[in-house]
Amino acid sequence: MAELKGWKELPIGGVIDKPATAKEYQTGTWRVIRPVHQPENCIHCMMCWLYCPDQAIEIEVVDGKPKMKGYNYYYCKGCGLCANVCPKTNDKLPEEKRAIVMKPETEFQD
Template identity: 60%
Template sequence: MLKGWKDIPIGGIIDEPGKSREYKTGTWRVLRPILHEDKCVHCMFCWLYCPDMAIVIDSSGQKPKMVGFNYDYCKGCGLCADVCPTKAIEMRPETEFIEE
């Protein structure tokens, strides 16, 4: 929830360190990556290439598994879909998800 003008420090000053985590850059996204699990071979290419560390991994097993995306930070650049060797990631317009 964004704060009103009376509840933020003056002058655009950020008054404590490490606050960028609270800044959800995912709102910039125009295209949303969708995972087709049946095609994914968990090669970790998407994880390696993602510039925003927005690929969610389950590393509890012997080999890490790709399980989805962190939409709070994914800006929809589409690099993951581009590098995916099995075409398991599809970029869909955000307009299709407005209801969510």
């Protein structure tokens, strides 16, 4: 989370005085359910990448083709859209067969 500034340090009028400051906003702090990528079940169709509202799907291009690598949890809000649109994920499949598993964030806390 970006350090919060005091009133004397801020531009007046609620003005944002430079572009693209949304990049500094850690929307990942909103997340209560975490999508977890299981690459062994993934067909790299890029549906999750297409639908993610936060561009939090990380990909790499291998031999000219995109590969799903996982999540940028700094921005991922845990909305679950990726799991919802994933053709290799649904409620009827056992968890170990899914490409994306939604897990409570509490499981990841120290």
